[in-house]
Amino acid sequence: MLRYIYADELHKFPRLADEMFTHRADQFRTRLGWDVSVDANGHERDEYDALNPLYVIWETAEGGHGGSTRFLPTTGPVMVNDHFSHLTSSPICSPLIWECTRFCMAPGQGANVAAALMLGGGELMNGFGVRHFVGVFDARMVRIYSRVGSSPEVLGSVGEGREQISVGLWEFEEEAQAKVAARAGVTPAQSLAWFERSFGLNPVMEFAASA
Numbered sequence: 001m002l003r004y005i006y007a008d009e010l011h012k013f014p015r016l017a018d019e020m021f022t023h024r025a026d027q028f029r030t031r032l033g034w035d036v037s038v039d040a041n042g043h044e045r046d047e048y049d050a051l052n053p054l055y056v057i058w059e060t061a062e063g064g065h066g067g068s069t070r071f072l073p074t075t076g077p078v079m080v081n082d083h084f085s086h087l088t089s090s091p092i093c094s095p096l097i098w099e100c101t102r103f104c105m106a107p108g109q110g111a112n113v114a115a116a117l118m119l120g121g122g123e124l125m126n127g128f129g130v131r132h133f134v135g136v137f138d139a140r141m142v143r144i145y146s147r148v149g150s151s152p153e154v155l156g157s158v159g160e161g162r163e164q165i166s167v168g169l170w171e172f173e174e175e176a177q178a179k180v181a182a183r184a185g186v187t188p189a190q191s192l193a194w195f196e197r198s199f200g201l202n203p204v205m206e207f208a209a210s211a
Contacts, residue, residue, distance in 0.1 A: 001059050002120045002191065004198035007052045016057055019065035021045060023106045032138070048072060048079060048101065056120035058113050060106075067113040070102045071124060074134065080167055084136050087156030087167040096131040098124070100170075103141070115148040115184035122180065123195040125172040133170040139163070149179035 152168025
């Protein structure tokens with residue numbers, strides 16, 4: 001199932017939090033060789049985790065972390081402006097655009113989990129009135145996005161081949177949502193029910209209260 005959890009609520013889900021940060025360390029430092037910080041607990045965290053982001057997490061049937069991603073409004077500090085502004089024509093700052101980062105898959109999980117996380121992103125767009133997501137991604141993600149039916153508009157890139165890094169912009173399309181839901185093996189009704197379980201019927205007020 002999908003869970004939507006703000007950083008200041010992660011302590012209520014200790015297994016999900018521990019496994020999410022551990023899997024991030026495994027994916028980004030061990031497997032991809034990124035220059036990221038890993039603490040004594042084996043957790044990968046950065047300065048944006050301290051800004052009370054909203055995490056979308058796939059919880060497995062056993063109660064563990066299957067995959068996750070992180071969201072922050074671009075009206076505050078975000079990675080794309082702080083570290084990748086050379087890939088965009090101007091800073092990205094709008095209440096209608098949120099940044100999506102740290103897309104992480106737990107070992108052994110399939111494309112259905114990636115699709116479910118993207119489906120969760122679509123629920124955020126609908127529920128919070130967000131028009132676009134912006135994010136930084138590497139070359140390996142191009143195939144994943146295409147497979148699940150959620151490819152971004154590329155705003156800028158640097159590097160070649162497997163080393164290429166890009167900034168992309170996603171928008172919500174009902175046709176794309178239906179395709180992603182089918183790939184995830186989740187009905188739109190179930191996806192909406194998970195979202196409403198976290199936020200009720202007025203998510204904008206929930207976000208304002210957490211900010």
